Amino acid sequence: MKFEGTSAYIASEDLSVAVNAAITLERPLLVKGEPGTGKTELARQVADALGLRIIEWHVKSTTRAQQGLYEYDAVSRLRDSQLGDARVEDVSNYIKRGKLWDAFASDERVVLLIDEIDKADIEFPNDLLQELDRMEFHVYETDETVQAKQRPIVIITSNNEKELPDAFLRRCFFHFIRFPDAEVLKSIVNVHFPDIKDRLLSVALKEFFEIRGTPGLKKKPSTSEVLDWLKLILAEDLAPEDLVRDGTDALPKLHGALLKNEQDVALFERLAFMARGRT
Secondary structure: OOOOOEOOEOOOHHHHHHHHHHHHHOOOEEEEOOOOOOHHHHHHHHHHHHOOEEEEEEOOOOOOHHHHHEEEOHHHHHHHHHOOOHHHHOHHHHEEEOHHHHHHHOOOOEEEEEEOHHHOOOOHHHHOHHHHHHOEEEEOOOOEEEEOOOOOEEEEEEOOOOOOOHHHHHOOEEEEOOOOOHHHHHHHHHHHOOOOOHHHHHHHHHHHHHHHOOOOOOOOOOHHHHHHHHHHHHHOOOOHHHHOOOOOOOOOOOHHHOOOOHHHHHHHHHHHHHHHHHO
């Protein structure tokens, strides 16, 4: 069971090594990197490449670790008891399975994605340590222990918004997805837009990397954003010459696909103003 990327996902050699090492070690793969570098998509492509079902748990700021195991709806049970509902005799009627329970209960091996774990409270990763380590947890309301029938391939993503606990990090295999260089990015683009003209792509990527490398940029455009930009360029049927910026017009064409806040737009407008002042 080896992952080497897919026709829809260009995986670097070190990323493939990381995925396969985590599978061999039977440890969660913790993937970090700036937003838009394909961390979430990696889990989907691993599942596709290995022919496995994927279970996705998208973490929010309000998500609690317990929700990944199960939730007990005591309020509904109390209401039903007041109404004389016979369902109250079986507490399991009020147990809602979480994503980890679904992964553990699967008869076949699955890929479990825990997406953007750094969005949750700092204690969230520690609250999952034992469950991910032992691949089991106890349901106190029914006095049963849920054990994984097949150990899932666990892929955890983080945007580095906050530090993760050392005890959690020790139990993971870690990989940082670096932003792709020009050649790798060109390969990624060709997967999505196989008919794009070479000259248009070369000029677009040259402009993109210049924009991304602009000092003072608050949010650098990512892989997903350059793909959106190129999609618009193709839809508008722009020529390579249309993409070249001069000193009086520092904002790129269709800049809303690349620049995601007013500070960065203002930065490029200031650069254009300064350039006009020098001419």
